[in-house]
Amino acid sequence: MRDVAVIGVGCTKFGEHWERSFRDLFVEAGALALEDAQLSGEKIDAMYVGNMSAGRFIEQEHIGALIADYAGMATRHIPSTRVEAACASGGLAFRQAVIAVASGMEDIVVAAGVEKMTDVEPGETTDALTGAADREWEGFVGATFPGLYAMIATDYMHKYHMTREQLAQVAVKNHFNGARNPIAQYQQEITLDTVMKSTMVAEPLRLFDCSPITDGAAAVIVAPLDRAREFTDTPIKVLATAQASDTIALHDRRDISTLDATVAAGQWAFKMAKLTHKDIDMVEVHDCFSIAEICAIEDLGFCKKGTAGKFTADGETALGGKIPVNTSGGLKACGHPVGATGIKQVFEIVQQLRGDAGRRQVDGAKIGMTHNVGGTGATVAVHILGRV
Amino acid sequence: MTVARFWRKIPQRYNLIGTKCETCGRHFFPPRTFCPDCRRTGKIVDHKFSGKGTVVTYTVIQTAPDQFISPGPYVLAIIRLDEGPQMTTQIICDPKEAKIGMRVKSTFRKIATDGESGIIHYGTKFVPVE
Numbered sequence: 001m002r003d004v005a006v007i008g009v010g011c012t013k014f015g016e017h018w019e020r021s022f023r024d025l026f027v028e029a030g031a032l033a034l035e036d037a038q039l040s041g042e043k044i045d046a047m048y049v050g051n052m053s054a055g056r057f058i059e060q061e062h063i064g065a066l067i068a069d070y071a072g073m074a075t076r077h078i079p080s081t082r083v084e085a086a087c088a089s090g091g092l093a094f095r096q097a098v099i100a101v102a103s104g105m106e107d108i109v110v111a112a113g114v115e116k117m118t119d120v121e122p123g124e125t126t127d128a129l130t131g132a133a134d135r136e137w138e139g140f141v142g143a144t145f146p147g148l149y150a151m152i153a154t155d156y157m158h159k160y161h162m163t164r165e166q167l168a169q170v171a172v173k174n175h176f177n178g179a180r181n182p183i184a185q186y187q188q189e190i191t192l193d194t195v196m197k198s199t200m201v202a203e204p205l206r207l208f209d210c211s212p213i214t215d216g217a218a219a220v221i222v223a224p225l226d227r228a229r230e231f232t233d234t235p236i237k238v239l240a241t242a243q244a245s246d247t248i249a250l251h252d253r254r255d256i257s258t259l260d261a262t263v264a265a266g267q268w269a270f271k272m273a274k275l276t277h278k279d280i281d282m283v284e285v286h287d288c289f290s291i292a293e294i295c296a297i298e299d300l301g302f303c304k305k306g307t308a309g310k311f312t313a314d315g316e317t318a319l320g321g322k323i324p325v326n327t328s329g330g331l332k333a334c335g336h337p338v339g340a341t342g343i344k345q346v347f348e349i350v351q352q353l354r355g356d357a358g359r360r361q362v363d364g365a366k367i368g369m370t371h372n373v374g375g376t377g378a379t380v381a382v383h384i385l386g387r388v
Numbered sequence: 389m390t391v392a393r394f395w396r397k398i399p400q401r402y403n404l405i406g407t408k409c410e411t412c413g414r415h416f417f418p419p420r421t422f423c424p425d426c427r428r429t430g431k432i433v434d435h436k437f438s439g440k441g442t443v444v445t446y447t448v449i450q451t452a453p454d455q456f457i458s459p460g461p462y463v464l465a466i467i468r469l470d471e472g473p474q475m476t477t478q479i480i481c482d483p484k485e486a487k488i489g490m491r492v493k494s495t496f497r498k499i500a501t502d503g504e505s506g507i508i509h510y511g512t513k514f515v516p517v518e
């Protein structure tokens with residue numbers, strides 16, 4: 001296997017882009033990534049595109065070809081492949097691009113992610129997202145996505161006695177970071193009160209425990225590490241790529257509030273990179289709901305099971321803490337265009353490793369991690385990236 | 389959802405008919421036609437569940453999707469059936485009564501209507517056992 005590096009990254013602003021189409025969004029992200037790598041489109045050998053549900057959101061399938069076409073690749077006929085794993089689609093697209101380059105099959109590969117969620121009514125969006133769980137035996141009996149994560153929260157709080165206020169600190173911290181990220185959907189800080197007084201969605205989760213509905217696209221370009229300096233002075237090496245699966249339904253899990261796929265992917269990634277959690281300077285985790293960040297930092301090994309509430313309330317996951325988590329603002333504040341999220345996580349870590357993260361920069365960042373979840377944990381992708 | 393898609397699972401949804409692996413004795417609800425433990429040596433047969441179980445975790449859904457009969461709030465739970473498997477279901481009770489460890493039994497109720505066709509889907513919900 002060849003070593004692989006990220007040579008360019010680009011991301012649109014995340015938010016509600018009423019005036020912009022699906023095509024506009026991914027063309028912008030792709031162009032930003034090419035510009036960042038000072039690369040012309042003719043050098044691209046292949047594309048992988050993470051997208052969860054364009055079929056439901058904009059009634060468009062066949063996304064791989066569409067994107068290649070509007071990115072100006074149609075006459076070059078390069079392979080372009082859509083990758084789908086619900087909210088982990090972006091993470092898997094990145095992994096496929098890395099594997100393509102590592103294998104020697106391709107040299108310069110684009111990994112992109114895009115989702116246009118605001119072209120349908122909110123009810124339709126919610127229903128489409130339920131397709132990331134078990135439609136037949138969860139969705140059909142009345143489970144919603146917030147409802148499933150709420151059941152994780154109930155189980156967790158019952159077992160480990162985390163307080164509601166500790167859980168709310170996840171959202172407060174992520175909004176603090178989002179306020180320092182120019183691409184974030186929400187760039188306002190919030191208080192504990194904002195979370196605690198927001199509308200109840202599914203007990204114990206309130207509106208400010210939930211990530212929003214977002215339009216956005218992100219793209220990164222990977223290349224063999226030994227060619228990376230042709231394109232950039234600051235190549236970022238892919239130290240590990242890992243992907244794990246679990247039962248599609250939450251009710252079939254060994255433990256409701258442990259994502260075993262996160263545990264597995266995390267362990268495999270650390271083994272591949274020959275690193276431990278102590279080597280990680282910052283991590284982007286999949287906080288689709290506040291409770292998801294709590295579980296993630298435990299399941300990845302950053303703190304012991306049952307302690308993440310206190311760990312968060314003590315500021316250990318904030319900028320300047322032991323392990324800054326979601327410096328981008330996470331899904332909560334930066335936004336969650338589902339197929340794009342996994343690529344945006346790589347975008348954020350690359351910015352941190354290059355020292356380009358501005359007011360949310362982690363001092364001396366050398367190694368970062370991304371953690372992208374599909375559904376309630378049926379698919380997990382973990383990547384470790386490092387400065388060279 | 390088409391009528392066929394719901395009708396196909398009527399025995400399972402109406403009567404809690406799942407499956408059981410005769411090789412290892414493990415029960416499955418929702419039903420599986422392949423035993424993940426025994427794989428090719430598994431022998432799957434239908435099994436009618438007793439309909440008794442215990443609440444593992446729950447939530448109170450405040451805003452329900454359009455098609456559900458109870459617009460909310462309603463109690464959504466994962467329960468462990470006495471035979472072993474866990475399933476997601478609604479529990480018909482005062483949301484304040486719901487708690488982990490609560491004993492419940494199955495009952496036959498309306499679950500949802502299909503917006504355009506107006507077809508009512510029935511299925512299993514659970515109620516607390518005194």
Ligand SMILES: [Zn+2]
Nearest residue numbers: 409412423426
């Ligand atoms: Zn068996």
